Amino acid sequence: MPGAPQSVPASDQSSPLGVTPLPRVHRGGRVFIFYSSALLLTGLVSLLFADLLWRTGWSASSTVLFALFVILFLLIAIGGMHGVFGFILRTFGDPRRITQTDYRGQSIAGTSTAIVFPMFNENIVRVYEGLRATYESLAKTGQLEHFDFFILSDSTDPDKWVEEERCWYELTRELDALGRIYYRRRTDNEGRKSGNVRDFLNAWGRRYRYFLVCDADSIMRGETLVDLVKLMELHPTVGLIQTVPALVNAESLFGRIQQFSNRLYAPVFIAGLNYWALNLGNYWGHNAIIRTEPFMQHCDLPQLPGQKPFGGQILSHDFVEAALLSRANWEVWLAYDLEGSYEEVPQGMIENAQRERRWCQGNLQHGLVLFAKGLRGVNRLHLLLGIFGYLAGPLWLVFLLMFNWIHWYQKYTGLSEFTVHGYLTNLSGTAHAFLVFIICMAVLLLPKVLALIDLSFDWERRRAFGGLARTTVGVVGETVFSTLHAPLLMLWHTRFVVTNLFGASVGWSQQRRGPDGTTWLSAIGRHWGHTLIGLVWGVFMWRLNQVLFWWFTPVFTGMVLSIPLSVWTSRRSLGARARKLGLFLTPEETKPPVELVSLRSQLRIHEMTDDTTPRRAHAGLAEAVLDPYVNAIHVSLLREKQLNPVYAEQLAKLGAGREEVRTLGRKLLTEGPAQLTAVERFLILTDAHAMVRLHQQAWLRPDESLAPWWRAAIQEYSHRD
Amino acid sequence: MESALTGPGALTDVSGRLAGRPLEEWNAAYAKVENYFHALRIRNKALLGQLVLRVLERAMKRAPVEPDHSATQIAAEEMDRIVTEWFAEVLHEPPTNTDQMLSTRGRLALLLADMPGKWQDQFLRPPPWPEEFVHSMRDAYLRAGPGFQLSKMTPRPFDLGPLTTLTNLGRIPYLKMVVAWTLFILLLFAVFYFTH
Numbered sequence: 001m002p003g004a005p006q007s008v009p010a011s012d013q014s015s016p017l018g019v020t021p022l023p024r025v026h027r028g029g030r031v032f033i034f035y036s037s038a039l040l041l042t043g044l045v046s047l048l049f050a051d052l053l054w055r056t057g058w059s060a061s062s063t064v065l066f067a068l069f070v071i072l073f074l075l076i077a078i079g080g081m082h083g084v085f086g087f088i089l090r091t092f093g094d095p096r097r098i099t100q101t102d103y104r105g106q107s108i109a110g111t112s113t114a115i116v117f118p119m120f121n122e123n124i125v126r127v128y129e130g131l132r133a134t135y136e137s138l139a140k141t142g143q144l145e146h147f148d149f150f151i152l153s154d155s156t157d158p159d160k161w162v163e164e165e166r167c168w169y170e171l172t173r174e175l176d177a178l179g180r181i182y183y184r185r186r187t188d189n190e191g192r193k194s195g196n197v198r199d200f201l202n203a204w205g206r207r208y209r210y211f212l213v214c215d216a217d218s219i220m221r222g223e224t225l226v227d228l229v230k231l232m233e234l235h236p237t238v239g240l241i242q243t244v245p246a247l248v249n250a251e252s253l254f255g256r257i258q259q260f261s262n263r264l265y266a267p268v269f270i271a272g273l274n275y276w277a278l279n280l281g282n283y284w285g286h287n288a289i290i291r292t293e294p295f296m297q298h299c300d301l302p303q304l305p306g307q308k309p310f311g312g313q314i315l316s317h318d319f320v321e322a323a324l325l326s327r328a329n330w331e332v333w334l335a336y337d338l339e340g341s342y343e344e345v346p347q348g349m350i351e352n353a354q355r356e357r358r359w360c361q362g363n364l365q366h367g368l369v370l371f372a373k374g375l376r377g378v379n380r381l382h383l384l385l386g387i388f389g390y391l392a393g394p395l396w397l398v399f400l401l402m403f404n405w406i407h408w409y410q411k412y413t414g415l416s417e418f419t420v421h422g423y424l425t426n427l428s429g430t431a432h433a434f435l436v437f438i439i440c441m442a443v444l445l446l447p448k449v450l451a452l453i454d455l456s457f458d459w460e461r462r463r464a465f466g467g468l469a470r471t472t473v474g475v476v477g478e479t480v481f482s483t484l485h486a487p488l489l490m491l492w493h494t495r496f497v498v499t500n501l502f503g504a505s506v507g508w509s510q511q512r513r514g515p516d517g518t519t520w521l522s523a524i525g526r527h528w529g530h531t532l533i534g535l536v537w538g539v540f541m542w543r544l545n546q547v548l549f550w551w552f553t554p555v556f557t558g559m560v561l562s563i564p565l566s567v568w569t570s571r572r573s574l575g576a577r578a579r580k581l582g583l584f585l586t587p588e589e590t591k592p593p594v595e596l597v598s599l600r601s602q603l604r605i606h607e608m609t610d611d612t613t614p615r616r617a618h619a620g621l622a623e624a625v626l627d628p629y630v631n632a633i634h635v636s637l638l639r640e641k642q643l644n645p646v647y648a649e650q651l652a653k654l655g656a657g658r659e660e661v662r663t664l665g666r667k668l669l670t671e672g673p674a675q676l677t678a679v680e681r682f683l684i685l686t687d688a689h690a691m692v693r694l695h696q697q698a699w700l701r702p703d704e705s706l707a708p709w710w711r712a713a714i715q716e717y718s719h720r721d
Numbered sequence: 722m723e724s725a726l727t728g729p730g731a732l733t734d735v736s737g738r739l740a741g742r743p744l745e746e747w748n749a750a751y752a753k754v755e756n757y758f759h760a761l762r763i764r765n766k767a768l769l770g771q772l773v774l775r776v777l778e779r780a781m782k783r784a785p786v787e788p789d790h791s792a793t794q795i796a797a798e799e800m801d802r803i804v805t806e807w808f809a810e811v812l813h814e815p816p817t818n819t820d821q822m823l824s825t826r827g828r829l830a831l832l833l834a835d836m837p838g839k840w841q842d843q844f845l846r847p848p849p850w851p852e853e854f855v856h857s858m859r860d861a862y863l864r865a866g867p868g869f870q871l872s873k874m875t876p877r878p879f880d881l882g883p884l885t886t887l888t889n890l891g892r893i894p895y896l897k898m899v900v901a902w903t904l905f906i907l908l909l910f911a912v913f914y915f916t917h
Contacts, residue, residue: 061915148867169832169863178833182866198874206870300874372879399731405915449801533891600875630759632828636863639822692821699757701750718756 002263005575026277029190031378033274034085038077038345041158043075045439046070052432054361061406075392076444083265086272089452094271096278098231098241098333106230113147113229113289114208115220119188120154122216124163125606127151130173130196133599135175137222138224144180147225147267148208153185154196158685159620161185165624166630185636187650187686190627193285195318205292208278215286217246219595219627220338220439221245228289231335237694239295239330240322242281243271243341248588248596252347253578254569259345260584261478264465268451280330280378285318285670291330309361309500316362320384342588342596348570349485350526353492360390360496393493400555422600429546437551448475464587467684474584484558484565491530491559518696519611520563521621527562527628531672534559617675621681621712631695638688656687665690669697741785742792750796751777757800761828762837763844772845776800807845811858833861 054061094100100435115134119127131149138144151168156260169185175181186199205211210232214220228241244266247259274281291588299321301314314320322332347354366383369375427435451477455462465471536555541549558565568574578584588596616622624634638656642648655661664680665687673681684690703711739747763769780796787795801824808827809815833838834857836844843854886892 011782059915174786179864180866202874204867205874206872207867239724296872296874298877300876302876302878304879316769333897368881369879371881373882374880407881409915499756625750626760628757628828632825632832633863635825636824639867640863640865646871670777689821692825695822696821699753699795700789700801702794702797703753714756718759 006506027276027280028380029383032278033080034081034272037084038074038081041077041080042074045073045337045436047616048432048439049073049436052429052436055429056406056410057503059406061402062407065406067609068395071388072595073440074391078268078439080443081444082269082272083450084272086268086270086447087450087454088269089271089275090619091457094274097274098235098238098335098616099337102593103230103234105541106231107669108143108146108226108229108232111146111210111233112208113228114150114200114204114226114292115147115212115214115225116150116152116197116200116211117214117216117218118152118154118193119164119216120193120196121160121512122155124160124167125610127216128167129599129602129606130217130524131181131213131412132171132602133584133595134214134218134220134222134225135177135181135219136598137595138225141220141222141226141419141576143222143226145178146229148175150181150200150204151181152200154181154189154192155185156189157620157682159618161685162620162624162630162634167632169633183638186643187641187647187654189676191301191313192221194314194321195233198300201292201296202646205296208292209481211295212289213286215343218637219248219342219599220287221593221595222499223265224338224340227338228335229433230587232289232291237329237331237334238279238286238291238579239325239331240283240290241335242283242322242333244334244336245287245336245341245343246586247345248342248345248586249600250347250590251455251572251575253584254349254576255345255347256351256575256578257481257569258352259586259588261476261482262345263586263588264455264471264475265447265451267336268454270272270334270449272335274334276384277334277378280326280376281332281334282321282382283318283322283325283332285316286623287343294325294328294330294684298330299324301477304365306368308503310365310368314362315371316359316386319363319366319379319383319653323372323375323383326376327374340593340595348573349488350518350522350570353489353526355391356489356492357496360493361500362502363387363390363499390493390497390686393490396490396495397494397682400552404541404544409546433627445481448479451475461587464585464586464590466582466590470582470585477583481569483554484561487534487558487561488527488530491533512577516572518567520567523563523566526603527566530559534562556620583700588721589717611623616713616716618681618709621685622710622717624685624697625694626713626717628695631691635688635691638686638691642688651686654686655683658691661687661690664692664701665694665697669694669701669710670707672707673711675707683703727742739781741788741835744832747777751793752779753793754796754800757797760843761831763841764837765841768841768844777802779803785786803845811850813859825831829863830858830861834858850889 028087046066046069050066053066056062117127117131128151131151135144135149138147153161153164155164164185168181174180183384184200184203186196189195191198201211210229212220212225214230224243228243231241232238246266247255247262249254251258295666301317301320301324303313304311306312325332346355363386365388370383370387371378412631452468454471455465455471462468464473465474496568534556537552538549539562541552541556579589592600623630625631638651641651651657661683662685664676668676668681668684676684686693698706698710698714738744740812751773754776755769758769758772763772776796776799779799779802780792781801784792794862802899804827805824808823808830812827812830814823831844834840834854840851840854843850
């Protein structure tokens with residue numbers, strides 16, 4: 001392995017080769033221009049809205065409504081400006097990109113990079129096949145020797161644990177990658193994903209100059225991995241480079257719409273983000289390369305003071321880690337034009353909301369980090385935008401309710417609707433309101449239109465999306481869907497924010513999925529409240545004002561139709577039909593990269609060959625005890641863990657090696673696993689000696705002294721091929 | 722040389738017993754041993770049968786002098802002994818009664834050397850073995866990770882300034898109740914304010 005990393009933060013070194021970090025004043029100028037544009041637009045439209053409110057007679061309610069309008073419009077104006085600035089940069093060229101310099105000739109000799117896959121009770125086949133695709137792609141570059149792969153398991157399900165070990169061995173055998181792909185399971189889950197990565201760094205971090213974090217569903221092209229290392233080598237002041245993962249492999253209609261919008265809009269949007277963030281970019285938790293040494297030095301996250309939801313462990317660690325690197329003068333870049341970085345997307349609205357729920361809690365917590373001393377202003381902006389990504393939901397809901405309230409109040413108090421003239425004397429009140437509405441819609445849709453225009457300039461990309469006409473139809477379809485989906489997200493986000501603020505967690509049992517997507521029963525369970533709210537609200541609006549009712553139809557329609565919308569958009573069959581019609585096509589669908597083709601074919605092989613009969617309860621435990629090879633792998637890994645004093649201490653703390661584990665082992669054999677608690681079963685699995693003894697005893701003991709469960713397991717085990 | 726199974730002793734006696742035990746007992750013992758070798762992925766039926774008989778042969782020798790143990794138990798013990806002794810020979814490690822790790826190492830070596838795929842014919846065979854087989858068995862070592870290079874990341878607490886005081890508000894007893902009441906009062910105030 002190469003020696004210790006030699007890197008210096010930006011402040012300690014004169015301009016590195018290639019990209020010159022902008023002097024602070026220039027970045028400040030960019031931030032000023034960007035946010036001033038958004039503010040200017042917000043100011044003008046707010047003035048128009050204030051005038052509208054003035055015409056109806058200003059009241060206390062109007063003040064609240066106006067304040068909410070300003071905040072919400074500012075948010076969509078910022079979104080719109082990302083589109084505008086991104087479009088301009090993509091059209092006229094962006095000289096301030098991390099990839100701008102010629103880095104291809106850079107050598108990576110002497111470097112060492114760990115590619116880590118943290119996982120937590122995941123679909124093992126999918127994770128390992130993603131790793132295989134990445135590994136094989138990297139092998140083709142001829143630079144494999146500079147990389148090691150780590151599967152960092154935090155799985156708490158004993159069956160998953162054993163399966164992960166077995167599959168890891170099989171994968172390494174198939175790829176001839178023993179000593180190149182490693183497996184480590186933690187004994188506890190302290191710190192969740194960030195704790196998992198920290199544990200890896202504490203054990204092996206010093207061996208690697210860089211590490212690249214992947215998600216369980218990540219796939220990376222080998223060339224991209226090598227390029228990232230080259231970029232890091234070329235820019236010694238860079239601490240982190242985040243790629244922009246393309247969403248891939250979606251089959252449901254919902255998933256395909258999401259990946260279509262991601263692939264079409266993200267290049268423009270992220271170019272806009274890079275305009276003002278520059279070398280104070282952000283980290284999204286995966287598909288990013290990180291310089292190990294500064295990360296270890298500066299990014300161990302402290303516990304936040306106070307109680308939940310703000311206090312305690314930082315859940316959305318990525319934004320904060322980027323902020324901490326920047327605080328220590330390390331550059332963080334978004335390599336938004338680097339292709340070959342992929343991740344997957346939830347296949348249905350409910351799964352998507354489930355993910356949003358986790359992120360919501362983490363992002364709200366940033367409300368406290370926002371005030372931490374020493375952070376860069378740009379990083380505070382990243383944190384703030386992340387918080388408002390979720391606060392916008394409840395704010396929008398309050399805005400709509402307040403709007404309804406004003407109308408109800410006016411109707412039932414007999415006040416006339418338009419009392420005085422404002423700026424626009426030629427316009428009727430309705431036309432004035434319509435103008436404000438149209439401007440809001442225009443700003444909201446502007447990034448989409450600009451992304452479409454951007455696409456029209458690039459023949460190759462246009463073709464990859466299935467042609468301009470089909471893409472335009474796709475954008476219209478996506479916009480219709482987003483319009484229906486947005487009110488549901490509003491309700492969900494409101495629920496998440498409110499429950500989080502009160503320190504409660506949102507109850508969310510496992511959703512039932514049929515072979516083709518969300519089941520009707522599951523959708524009814526999740527959406528009945530949305531439907532009810534939509535119906536009640538719709539009736540209320542109809543009785544209040546029938547003209548206003550039609551203005552609000554997009555909001556009600558999404559809610560009222562939430563159940564069929566959730567079920568139908570989760571359907572693979574509808575996704576396939578849309579694909580057949582050439583709708584929502586992405587470059588990865590029209591011209592799939594080798595890595596994705598390889599992944600799909602491997603998964604297909606698994607589908608055809610894997611035993612699909614449901615496994616008996618505690619099948620993993622049975623395998624770890626009975627299978628001579630799985631037992632040997634499991635015990636060897638436990639023994640190797642003992643070599644690390646930290647792990648050894650943790651194992652001892654758990655109780656491994658104590659006499660009581662032997663007693664539990666005997667009970668396991670004579671009474672069966674169901675008579676032990678989950679903790680007790682886990683304890684046995686963490687004890688190497690107990691596992692060796694159990695293997696021997698399970699095979700040596702006469703059948704009469706084994707629980708019927710074991711006899712059945714041995715029978716079953718012995719007859720399988 | 723005659724073995725317990727091929728010699729006169731292998732025949733059942735007048736009461737239909739083998740080595741002093743009923744045939745059913747040996748049948749169960751056969752199944753047990755066969756199951757284990759099957760679990761070791763010995764798929765060649767001729768070889769499998771031969772290996773099982775070799776174990777039973779030793780078990781039958783013990784059976785008459787150990788009436789308290791079932792044939793299955795004796796056969797399982799013999800199987801364990803034969804396999805462990807063979808591991809000790811191949812891996813060049815003396816067998817000990819206390820350390821059962823030899824068996825683990827041996828099984829792991831079988832897996833890493835791909836015994837089920839390449840070397841089934843060598844399993845439990847007395848020496849000499851092919852050089853390549855011996856090398857792959859002795860060199861087999863499973864590494865879950867490279868050598869540890871331990872370090873310790875240390876978190877640096879955030880300086881939240883006066884906000885730290887606010888974060889401690891959560892410790893006030895009945896805070897949630899007080900907040901709920903305050904919100905209720907504010908709601909009443911807002912209703913009054915907006916309607917007048």
